[in-house]
Amino acid sequence: MNTQEKVKTFINRNLTLNRLLIVIMSLVTLYLLMLTEGFRIYAFGKLQSILMPFIIGFGIAYILHPITKYFEKFGIKRQIVVPLTLIVFVALVVLLISSILPKLITDMMTIINSSVDGIQQLSKYYTDFQQGKPEPWVTNLVNEGVKILEGLIKSVPTIPTFASQFVGQLINFLTTALFSLVIGLYLIFDYEDVTRKVLNCAYKVSPKVANSLIVVNRAVLQYLQTLIVIMTITFVEYTILYSLVGHNYALVLGVMVAFALLIPYIGPITVQVLVALTSLMPPVPRIIALAIGLFILSNLDNYVISPFVYSKRDKIDPVSSLFVFFASSVMFGFIGILLSMPIYFSLRAIYALKKNNWELESKVEA
Structure with a gap:
């Protein structure tokens, strides 16, 4: 049997109408997915915005739940522990955003500036070791490192810029944070009940x-x-x-x-x-x-x-x-x-x- 006859035999044996329809439907589906990429990205963004408070709220409840369980061992009721824990949590977040974070950004910029000085000092040590005749590739490497760090400094916002950006997004941030805290509060109080219902649904699956x-x-x-x-x-x-x-x-x-x-x-x-x-x-x-x-x-x-x-x-x-x-x-x-x-x-x-x-x-x- 020659090659042409083998190909014909293979096609007649394996190429059926059902398989051809599956291939065509797969290609059509792929084409439709490509056409609707913009809509899917838009829909995913909206879905993410809707689900984000619930995800953050569950994360808050998931992290704080062991703390409430720990204090319950000493007879302290959850109705007392949960509000106090959330107040401390919110206070720490506000403290981080209002005082620690701006200072941290300023210090990080100073540290990066010091890193530039450190790279230049390394280059000086190397130049002295080479008796003033450094290799060209080393010089280029040092220059690239300095450029990267200087670009990083420019990309870090200053405190006024950071504050203006924060104020510009303050409403969205507060809305998401408020809903997340409320959802987290309910989830902590009913954590066992919620997890039990989730497990029951999972068992049914x-x-x-x-x-x-x-x-x-x-x-x-x-x-x-x-x-x-x-x-x-x-x-x-x-x-x-x-x-x-x-x-x-x-x-x-x-x-x-x-x-x-x-x-x-x-x-x-x-x-x-x-x-x-x-x-x-x-x-x-x-x-x-x-x-x-x-x-x-x-x-x-x-x-x-x-x-x-x-x-x-x-x-x-x-x-x-x-x-x-x-x-x-x-x-x-x-x-x-x-x-x-x-x-x-x-x-x-x-x-x-x-x-x-x-x-x-x-x-x-x-």
């Missing part, structure tokens, strides 16, 4: 879905609790280190290092590079002391604090977590980066549940 929600909740809660402990320890130890070496912005850098843990892999490294660049100015003993301190703290975090705080279930596989990190960042942008680790632990918990035949560990142990 499939027990696998319900068990998946349970293990995801456990994994995310455990991760958040561990993250808060690690962030607190990191803030204390690095603030003390920067204060001991005489850094002018020890407190700000301590806060930045702690919150950089929200951005896996990239965040801590970026802040430490920023710290190094802002510390390259004389005296030299301060540079040496900072390098030794960072080396000691990094090993202390990796081999003492992290194994002590993290349980065996919290151990992170680098390859799979990096995949989730990059996939989340590509699909959801900066929000995806922040949510990459909760997504990683959620997926890992669901995978472990699947390996356990979709049975919860408590059921298996019983």
